[in-house]
Amino acid sequence: MPNTSTRPKRGRRNRRVPREDPARNELVSRSLESAQQCLFNQDYGTAFVHYLLVLNLAPVLKDFASESFRFTLFKWADELDSLGRIQDLFDCYEQALELFPTDEVIINSMGEHLFRMGFRDEAAGHFHKALKLKPDYPEAKENFYRVANWLVERWHFLMLNDRRRNQKYQQAIQKAVEGGCNTVLDIGTGTGILGMCAKKAGAAEVYACELSKTMYELACEVVTANGMNGRIKILHMKSLEMEVPKDIPKRVSLVVTETVDAGLFGEGIIDSLIHAWNHLLLPPQAHFLQSTQDPSRPPSQTGRVIPAGATVFGMAVQCLEIRRHHRLCVSEVGGLAMAAAGELHSPVSCSSEDDSTEPYTTERLSRLPGGYTPLTEPFNALDIDFNNVQELEGLCSREVSRVRLPVTGEGLLDALAVWFQLHLDQESSLSTGPKEDTCWEQAIYPVQTPHNFPLRPGDELIVEISCRDAYLRLCSVAVARDGQEFRLDDCLDPDEPRNNPGPSGNPNPSLNAEAELCSALACLGTEQSSGPRDYTMLECAEMALLNNQPYHDSFRRALAKLITNLKDARSVQGPSQGQGLEVMPLTDPPSGPMDPGPDPFYVLDVSEGFSVLSLMAASQGQVKAYSSVEKTQHQAVLRRLARANGVPEEALEFWLNQVEDEQAVLQRPSREKLWSAIILDCVETCGLVRQKLMEKATLARCLLEDGGQIFPERIVLYGMLVESDTLLLESAVQGQEPTLGFNIAPFINQFTVPVHVFLDLSTLQCRHLSDSVELFILDLMNTNANYTNRDVKVQASASGRVTAVPFWYQIHLNEEISVSTFNQDSHWKQAAVVLHQPLAVREGDWVRLAVTLQKSSISISASIEEEAGETGTVDSVRESAQ
Secondary structure, eight states, rough: TTTTTTTHHHHHHHHHHOOOOOHHHHHHHHHHHHHHHHHTTOOHHHHHHHHHHHHHOGGHHHHHHHHHHHHHHHHHHHHHHHHHHHHHHHHHHHHHHHTTTTTTHHHHHHHHHHTTTOHHHHHHHHHHHHHHOTTOHHHHHHHHHHHHHHHHHHHHHHHHHHHHHHHHHHHHHHHHHHHTTEEEESSSOTSSSHHHHHTTTTOOOOEEEESHHHHHHHHHHHHHHHOTTEEEEEEOOOGGOOOOOSSSSBBBBBEOOOOHHHHHHHOOOEEEEEIIIIIIOOOOOTGGGGGGOOSSSSSSSSSSSOEEEEEEEEEEOHHHHHHHHHOOOOSEEEEEEGGGOOOEEEEBBOOOTTSBSSSSSOOOOOGGOOOOOOBBEEEEEEEETTTTTHHHHHHHHHHHHHHHHHEOOEEEEEEEEEEEEEEESSOOEOOOOTTSOOOEEEEEEEEOOSOOEEEEEEEEEEEEEEEGGOOEEEEEEEEEETTEEEEEEOOOTSSOOOOOOOHHHHHOOOOOHHHHHHHHHHHHHOOOOOSSSEEEEHHHHHHHHTTTHHHHHHHHHHHHHHHHHHHHHHHHTTTTSSSOSOOOSSSSSOOOEEEEEEEESEEEEOOOSSHHHHHHHHHSSSEEEEEOOOOOHHHHHHHHHHHHOOOGGGGGGEEGTOOOOOOOOOOOTTTOEEEEEEEEOOTTSOOOOOOOOHHHHHHHTEEEEEEEEEEEEEEEEEOEEEEEEHHHHSSSSSSSTTTTTTTHOOOOOOOOOOOEEEOOTTTTEEOOOOOOOEEEEEESOOHHHHSSEEEEEOOSSEEEEEEEEEEEEEESSSSSSSSSSSSOOOOOEEEEEEEEEEEEEEOOOEEEEEEEEEETEEEEEEEEEEEEEEOOOOOGGGGGEO
């Protein structure tokens, strides 16, 4: 037996106890001690190097040192990030993952850094891996849900659920393939549905390209699941980088694509098709749209594109919702006169003065709160033939065209709404119009002027149309009235008094507005513009916030009440009391300018983005206010407003100019002082609680003087039961029927996010199945009052299928004053938890909602209670979870 002599020897070697290496042990011991000392001294880089040495030499210490190692890694990574040493940061994470390859906390943290730096595909992979390792890890779950909205945008679900759109594309592709187009390239394939339509129609060769790594991998899975693996070649690249024969063996006879956005050209279809015609497609048929084919060339030897072309339409509209998101609609905010702010508007503009602005945004006009009013009839803005390469190449060099639109309705000019008709071939087309049942939104070109412009029947609106930098640009430039033409983008002399718009709640032009326009037009007709307009850009959400008068009025009253109460308390206690000096400072920030007046009250506003709340606090008197506004241009606006409203210069400071570490915004105003008020930004515009809100609130409470307050002090979450097919269609692909029998749903639905954001509940197509009910309370001033889980009972007021639980917030600034995120003036949108399976209810049924809020991630499960007030055995058919 040849192996009998070897087995005992191998066994003896395995039982031999390894000899210890004293020198190694000494090195490990000293390095561990050095790591701990460096950690104590906040020398995180050196500590990290020592921990790497220790854990590589002595892996048995991993369990002992894991928490300290994580902490060191995260602190060192933050330092590297602040220094811009991005490669070193990721090298550290790679080294950490070599030691702890299954540590979900480190994997999730690396994903967060990747996402912040724009590597969304890679970030999603890390979040997904962390969730596989620990499915109930709330941070990874919340991060994955957030990044999923970036990777697989919600319109993918709507588009795939649009059976009519899918069928029309399928029919056009089938007709082209049967007509001889037997080699096909699908540009921007997404899930691969158009390429699969071509293969199913009988195309001999089908190629597809997709730039997004996530969508490329998804398309590969979908094609394989539908039995077409190897029959469709999918390339992970931009079509602009494709070459023949490097990437595909020969030119194709058909390109199919839907790389169009609401403004038609925004996804780069023009450049893609020019490149395709020059490098990837066979020569075109002559005058395709007029069906005049070249008889000398059979279809298999000529190229064509689906869609064949498009017609763009536009219409001038009045819409308060658009107006308040793009320009200032109020003359006063929280008691502050706004004239000194100068011209403020959103970064959405067709102005030729600034190429950094986006020419349009998108909205679904049919779902805008308050609706819209057409001011002109729809007009033809542009026709484009995608099968004419000369026309495509000459598009951007076209001269600017002018159209004169007869005004048919009375109202304020707020925007041009744009949509298009996509001509798939000579017989079939798709419309994205506002009255169509479509998965598309419309492009919105807001009017950015310092004045309201009431139009009336008989006027003519003059619009300029161009395609500069491959974007379709429509700009309202002038109004013709009574034989005179007045430009809309000219400014009044800055020294002249500004005619500020009226309140945002009044969408209809008044006689005063008409008089303002006449005065403005008279000035515009006689004065020449002295130069480019001077304006400050705010994000659309920041503009809407500034226009939210109830919000600012509520804060003004709450701040005034707090300052009054603190003044009364100090007059009783004496100026040296009430500062809580026993609390030690967390850091030692540099001291600022002299305090305004004797013993001021310190107020810190850490709102995200542009906020005037700090200035409102400073205007109360005897207040030293600190703003977290970071952009220099925005700080200049606040300083101008302070001067114009009589606020002393020393009463307003910019906090981020003083703190060394932006991660440690919450700290004392000075070594000896505490805050009288800290204003936290609690709810994101999209409708979700801000990340790490409760951690910030916990720290903020430690920095308050006696009697001081966090604003808001409490947030109450409300919700209701609804039945909404719209939410289902926007959240997940509903089986194989809408996708023409192709098996796509299980793959793309991996990116389904249970919480749907940016909702306008007032216009959402849904049936209310219950009254609103209180779901959850977050108390920012009392830690002991908080919880993470709550069961809520709600009675169904109608029979139906519960598909979702929309929710919103009542934000309590104090016991008496609150603001809602669900009203017509709100700058916030609402959100909804979409149930994984609809829950059938009958009128009178009691539904138990199990609500969980971990970090800022909310989840809701729903089930039927057998009897009111008692939880019975729940029928599995009548139970659902998010």
